Amino acid sequence: MVQKDENALIEGAKKGGEEEFEALVLMYQDICYNISYKYFLNHEDALDATQDAFIKVYKNIKKFRGDSSFKTWLFRIVMNSCKDISRKRKSRIQPESIFKEGEEGEFTLEIEDKALSPLDTVIKGEESGKLMKSLNKLHEDHKEILILRDINDLSYEEIGSILSLNEVTVKSRINRARLKLREVYFEEEGT
Amino acid sequence: MDCKTVKEQLSQLIDSEISETEALEIMKHLKTCSECKRVYDDLLTLRNSLINSRREDAPPYFMVNVKEALKKEKKRGLLLRFPVNGKGLSVVAALFIIGFMGIYYMQDLNIQHEPEAVNGNLRVFMEQEEQRKEIATDMDSEVVYYIDKLKEMVNKDLEVLKTKIEEDGTIVLEVSVDGVVTVYYGKDGELWKIE
Numbered sequence: 202m203v204q205k206d207e208n209a210l211i212e213g214a215k216k217g218g219e220e221e222f223e224a225l226v227l228m229y230q231d232i233c234y235n236i237s238y239k240y241f242l243n244h245e246d247a248l249d250a251t252q253d254a255f256i257k258v259y260k261n262i263k264k265f266r267g268d269s270s271f272k273t274w275l276f277r278i279v280m281n282s283c284k285d286i287s288r289k290r291k292s293r294i295q296p297e298s299i300f301k302e303g304e305e306g307e308f309t310l311e312i313e314d315k316a317l318s319p320l321d322t323v324i325k326g327e328e329s330g331k332l333m334k335s336l337n338k339l340h341e342d343h344k345e346i347l348i349l350r351d352i353n354d355l356s357y358e359e360i361g362s363i364l365s366l367n368e369v370t371v372k373s374r375i376n377r378a379r380l381k382l383r384e385v386y387f388e389e390e391g392t
Numbered sequence: 393m394d395c396k397t398v399k400e401q402l403s404q405l406i407d408s409e410i411s412e413t414e415a416l417e418i419m420k421h422l423k424t425c426s427e428c429k430r431v432y433d434d435l436l437t438l439r440n441s442l443i444n445s446r447r448e449d450a451p452p453y454f455m456v457n458v459k460e461a462l463k464k465e466k467k468r469g470l471l472l473r474f475p476v477n478g479k480g481l482s483v484v485a486a487l488f489i490i491g492f493m494g495i496y497y498m499q500d501l502n503i504q505h506e507p508e509a510v511n512g513n514l515r516v517f518m519e520q521e522e523q524r525k526e527i528a529t530d531m532d533s534e535v536v537y538y539i540d541k542l543k544e545m546v547n548k549d550l551e552v553l554k555t556k557i558e559e560d561g562t563i564v565l566e567v568s569v570d571g572v573v574t575v576y577y578g579k580d581g582e583l584w585k586i587e
């Protein structure tokens with residue numbers, strides 16, 4: 202049912218129907234905003250990115266051919282908007298990123314991590330803020346894949362389609378990202 | 393299975409994106425290796441915590457913002473899009489000149505405006521000019537879309553000779569491909585020609 206409604210809205214929006222477009226915005230604004238917010242951890246950038254994404258949707262919806270689901274197509278646009286804005290911000294302010302190492306390849310698995318104490322079974326309240334900050338400190342490739350997988354619960358296949366990655370890369374990148382997140386989370390604990 | 397291989401596949405196990413045989417092998421390792429088991433537990437905790445993290449909804453004024461941005465975008469679209477091709481620039485210039493002259497029939501663009509009396513009031517002129525810009529912008533993006541689509545379709549260099557919008561919104565493109573002039577029609581995202 203929902204699918205049918207959505208398709209009708211997409212078709213309407215393609216013909217320039219503003220009501221249909223607005224209905225699509227209403228359907229997806231919260232989930233898109235959440236993606237952007239988790240990406241930036243601030244409302245100003247999240248708002249800019251989400252808004253930019255919907256403007257791009259409006260301008261390009263005629264080019265959406267339904268090869269992927271609308272959600273996948275939309276999330277790709279949101280992710281790209283986040284990256285664009287992040288790049289613009291970075292060109293103005295020098296990032297104090299501590300993770301300069303390359304994404305794939307050079308990253309070595311920390312076998313010797315005996316210094317790390319086990320995590321509690323649940324991370325709550327204040328701790329969840331720390332977790333979000335840790336996520337935010339990750340390399341862009343790691344951050345975005347965890348936002349899609351662990352915050353939005355998308356399948357490996359959907360993620361591959363959104364980020365244009367093959368299955369093998371999706372698998373290895375998700376794992377590297379989680380290991381890195383664990384490391385950063387504990388580093389935070391130490392400081 | 394060694395620790396390195398196991399650690400590389402922990403997420404696949406957590407996400408059930410793994411074959412049964414591999415899963416069994418990893419689980420067997422986890423029973424005997426406290427080190428890997430601890431990493432596994434941590435990754436699972438992180439995953440569960442992220443998925444349960446508070447969702448941040450869009451602010452209530454979000455739709456208003458989008459609408460405002462769209463309005464601006466439509467106006468800006470004209471200024472940004474036209475300079476891309478030299479022909480377009482002259483169309484903008486023509487729009488202004490035609491506007492000043494109070495002629496409402498624009499042969500170039502094949503848009504017919506209702507003939508109206510112009511009282512010489514600048515404000516009225518500005519408003520009309522504004523409306524006309526929006527018409528031109530909407531039309532332009534529409535035409536550009538079908539031209540792009542046509543280029544993709546014929547996969548050859550083509551020269552656009554004439555563009556027109558019919559009353560029902562059908563875009564008519566008269567193009568020359570390898571010196572052969574053909575008329576294409578575009579509507580609702582589809583493009584066709586009449587043989």
Ligand SMILES: [Zn+2]
Pocket residue numbers: 394395398421425427428429
């Ligand atoms: Zn082990």
